[in-house]
Amino acid sequence: MLRVALLSRWHVHADEYAGYAKENSNVKIVKVWDEQEERGRKWAKELGVVFEGKLEKIMADPAIDAVMVASPTSMHKEIILRAAVAGKHIFTEKILAFTVKECMEIYEAVERNKVKLMVSLPRLMEPYFLYAHDAIQNGLVGRVNTIRCKVAHDGALPSETHPNGWLPVSFFDEQLCGGGAFIDFGAHPIYLTNRLGGDVKHVSANLSKFENKLVDDHAVVIVEYESGAIGILEASFVTRKSPFILEVFGTEGTILVEDSHVKIRSTKLNNGQWFEPELPEKRPMAFTQWVDSILNGAETEIKMEDVVRLTELNELAAKSHQEGRRIFRNEMAAVDNEC
Structure with a gap:
């Protein structure tokens, strides 16, 4: 039995x-x-468990094997490093x-203290992505020349019930997020693509403040791969009503995914006509x-490389937007080596 402590209800996925x-x-x-003590006490009561107001007591408790962190992103490093040092998964x-x-500081602490770290990148497990990945690996689209991935919802748009949008105000706080x-x-588009x-190879980003928020609420980023x-x-x-x-x-075909619906057209399949393939299991x-x-001791399918490269592309995109130019990946590597 794995005994866990829940650390923060800040993120919208905490209840999930x-x-x-x-x-x-x-x-x-x-x-x-x-x-936030009041929020934590309410959550603990709903779950029928104990609320602990001091994080250090959570970390020192031998009855806790692991922690689940849904805090503001700005708190991740401190909380996760403390958990790793305390031997908590x-x-x-x-x-x-x-x-x-x-990220590397965290992974070094995780390795040193022999604990398991998992970052939730859920769409890597979806049948539509598994099919697209395997189709590319099997050459069904030939040499890939373009990948487009879009996620959109209306969380920042005003409505009668939510004048500032339904996302928590804290999601527009740059210090937290x-x-x-x-x-x-x-x-999601980052780790999938x-x-x-x-x-x-390099990144060009436009991070727009469409609804005049303090941070971007609408973004398009162009990536060239090696x-x-x-x-x-x-x-x-x-954006309202948009599908995923x-x-x-590619040079031999095209895969189109809309939500979970997949179709493919390839010179190597079905006489070159569109069809809906059988998808693998989730x-x-x-x-x-x-x-x-x-x-x-089972192996996980989400790797350190997925997690670190996710942060890396975010760093590249932020720098590109701030400086109004294309940013090459090796520029960031050079800066890291100087530090």
């Missing part, structure tokens, strides 16, 4: 993660901590940290893989 823990017969929630919301350097739509929601496109393929990554908090979109174009969710890795 608590639900995963409650539904897993190998997991027991034993305590709650929150940087860690499950956390994306992104792991604001910089590659911070490190940015806006792209660093948070745009994480990173897997499909390979190593990044392969020559171009990625178009889109994230928006100001993943499109892959892989176990990140939380389930994390628990299995702790209790049974």
Whole structure:
């Protein structure tokens, strides 16, 4: 049995993660901590567990095996490093940290203290992505030249019930989040296209404040990969009724994904006509893989490379937008080497 403490209800996915823990017969929630005491006490009462107001007591408690972190991103590094040093396994919301350097500090602490760290990158487990990835690997689209991925919702748009949008106000606080739509929601296009496109060569970003928020609420980022393929990554908090979109174009064919619906047209299949392929089964969710890795030593499908490259592309995009120019990946590597 894995005994876990929930650390913060700040993120909109915090309740979802608590639900995963409650539904897993190998997991027991034993305590709650929150940087806002009132919110934490309410959550603990709803879950029927103890609220602990001091984070250091959570870390020192031998009855706690692991922690689930849904705090502001700005607190990730401190909380996760403390958990690693205390020997607690860690499950956390994306992104792991604001910089590659911070990510590496965390992974070094995780390795040194022999704990398991999982960052939730859920769409890597979806059948539509698994099919697209395998189709590319099997040459069904030939040499990939373009990948487009779009995620969008209306969280920043005013409505009668939510004059400032339904997203929490804190999601537009740069100090807490490190940015806006792209660093948070745009994480999905980033980690998906990173897997499909390979190593990044350079990035050009436009992080727009469409609704005049303090951070971007609408973003388009253009990535060129070392392969020559171009990625178009889109994230928006100001778009109603938009489906999730993943499109892959290559020299031998095209894959189109809209929400979970997939179709492909390839010179190597079905006489070159469009058709809907049979999709693989969904892989176990990140939380389930994390628990299995702790209790049974199982390998996880989300790797350190996925997590670090997610932060890296965010760093590149932020610098590109700030300086109004294309940023090459090797520029950032040179800066890191100087530090």
